[in-house]
Amino acid sequence: MPEKNESGIKILAENRKARYNYTILETYECGIELRGTEVKSMKDGKFSFVDSYAVIEHGECILKSFHISPYTFGNLYNHDPDRPRRLLLHKQEIKKLYRKTEERGFTLVPLKFYLKNGRVKLELAVCQGKKSFDKRDSIKERDMKREVAREFRSKLY
Numbered sequence: 298m299p300e301k302n303e304s305g306i307k308i309l310a311e312n313r314k315a316r317y318n319y320t321i322l323e324t325y326e327c328g329i330e331l332r333g334t335e336v337k338s339m340k341d342g343k344f345s346f347v348d349s350y351a352v353i354e355h356g357e358c359i360l361k362s363f364h365i366s367p368y369t370f371g372n373l374y375n376h377d378p379d380r381p382r383r384l385l386l387h388k389q390e391i392k393k394l395y396r397k398t399e400e401r402g403f404t405l406v407p408l409k410f411y412l413k414n415g416r417v418k419l420e421l422a423v424c425q426g427k428k429s430f431d432k433r434d435s436i437k438e439r440d441m442k443r444e445v446a447r448e449f450r451s452k453l454y
Contacts, residue, residue: 307412308411315406319427333371
């Protein structure tokens with residue numbers, strides 16, 4: 298079960314792989330337009346966003362390849378699990394994101410899904426893909442930090 302922190306935010310899922318594959322430049326908090334039983338499935342943690350991404354189409358931000366499993370007790374009220382979902386952002390933010398994705402070739406990737414005051418929110422990031430040598434640097438840096446922590450612990454005992 299996800300834990301609540303002191304600010305009333307309950308994290309449903311985090312995309313740690315995105316932090317490895319992309320360089321994160323900016324993050325935005327946005328709502329997501331859900332229908333009926335999708336909210337209950339999200340609260341149960343029955344969703345997958347491994348390969349999901351956002352695009353700007355017709356002045357709206359749309360989340361694609363985001364899967365929400367049908368709610369178990371929803372029977373005829375369930376919705377299409379793989380439908381594109383609209384993200385709720387201010388017009389100015391959408392224009393800014395559109396310019397960035399069109400001009401510089403950045404990608405919009407969801408980093409985290411969480412509940413804030415009972416509403417499902419997501420943290421959307423403007424990302425730039427890392428090259429393989431950048432990924433190797435990330436691995437090397439992580440291993441060095443782990444080694445330093447191990448040394449520090451061994452000297453304490």
